[in-house]
Amino acid sequence: MRPQRHIAASFLALALASGMAHAGSITVYSALESDEIDTYLAAARKALPDVDIQVLRLSSGDLAARLVAESAQPRNDVIWGMAVTDMLDPRIAGLLAPVRGGDIDRMPAAFRAPDARWFAPTGFLAALCVNRQALAEAGLPVPTTWRDLASPVYRGQIAMPDPSSSGTGYMVLSALTENGRDESAMKRMVDIAGNIGQVTLSGSAPCKLARIGEFPIGVSFAFAAMQSIRQGYPIDMVLPTDGRIYELEGSGLMAKSANAADARRFLAWTASPEAAALYRGYKEIVAAPGSVPTAEQQREGLPADLVSTLPVRDFATAARERTSLIARFKRLTR
Structure with a gap:
């Protein structure tokens, strides 16, 4: 038995040294388009190599219906890129926990919920x-x-x-x-x-x-x-x-998430300047401070001051x- 214990202890030590024991897993529900999810996710996985990020992509309507159906026992940790109008359905908003700090708090106030239950990097x-x-x-x-x-x-x-x-x-x-x-x-x-x-x-x-x-x-x-x-x-x-x-695409943390620490790390990445640079390839509205439409987007008709001129909704x-x-x-x- 002692050799087996020794082998097991050695394997555990190796796992700890390599970071395997710290690897987490989160489930993300998203209404973003599949091609943009692929782009963002590749970068997120490089930034968070110790987090296994699993994404289920659904249309806004299907996502809302799923969240309501699973509300008693949520199966996801994160909502990513859902229309804020849908997120504010009381049956969905009540499932979310506040998320604050870092780049999230630096977004314009119009892109964050007063109670911090959602924030919107894009729209x-x-x-x-x-x-x-x-x-x-x-x-x-x-x-x-x-x-x-x-x-x-x-x-x-x-x-x-x-x-x-x-x-x-x-x-x-x-x-x-x-x-x-x-x-x-x-x-x-x-x-x-x-x-x-x-x-x-x-x-x-x-x-x-x-x-x-x-x-x-x-x-x-x-x-x-x-x-x-x-x-x-x-x-x-x-x-x-x-x-x-316009519509904002909100993200948030499920209050009943069993993987809240890793979920918060992922959400922080979605608000990062690195993520904002990728959003520009797909989005008209990017909330990161200082972000403006690309020269190509401006030639196609987007005003340089778009974010600052959006009316209150x-x-x-x-x-x-x-x-x-x-x-x-x-x-x-x-």
Whole structure:
């Protein structure tokens, strides 16, 4: 027995020396896109070589449903890159623990919860994908405002995501109507709906339809527009001048995490300057202090001072009023 004990003790000593005994494991639920997760995760694993990071990617709606379904016994340690409007659902917000310190605390206040239960290193901005060739062939002017989209000249010429299935769709509906409180804006939203030729399930789909000229105008988000431009499609990105509409992508720590120390280390990395440099390849909005759009992004239409000019959004009300606002919009557009 003594030789076996000696072997076991030697193995334990070797494991301790190599760091194996300190290796942790965390489970991360994310609504970020798969290609960007791959990029970020490769860097995170290099920065945290002793942490086994397992990521489950889900759409925002599926992620919210899973978190609610597992709320009694959460199976994840971290939420990473989820629409803040979804995170502020009380059934989800109540599952989170405060996270503070370091680069997280250096983010602008608008990108952090007052109670520190979430922070948002990134966000996305609503934009119009305009196919200039298709628009010219139809003899239509380029829209420059949200108000323009309500004009009868665009009847049947717009693709837009469904607010009941798309985070981008709901972002536009809630922000344009001030969560349904602005009656004149709600009427304009109904008029825009009357011009929609196709309702899509996702926020990127309208831009993809505009790429191929199926519709000259797609209500989407800025990254989809810039990606289309880079890929050589005849797309112009239009940021309507009468309202910058955006959503933040929040991250947070599950209060019942059994791996809280490693989860906090991972979350700290997601707020780091190293991570921010990677976000620039995919995101319009990056919260890290001093971060500005790249020269290429600015040529494509993003303003250099984008973050500082974003209007205040009432994400809590948008979360609370989601069901009733969507139902009301559906009634008005039947």
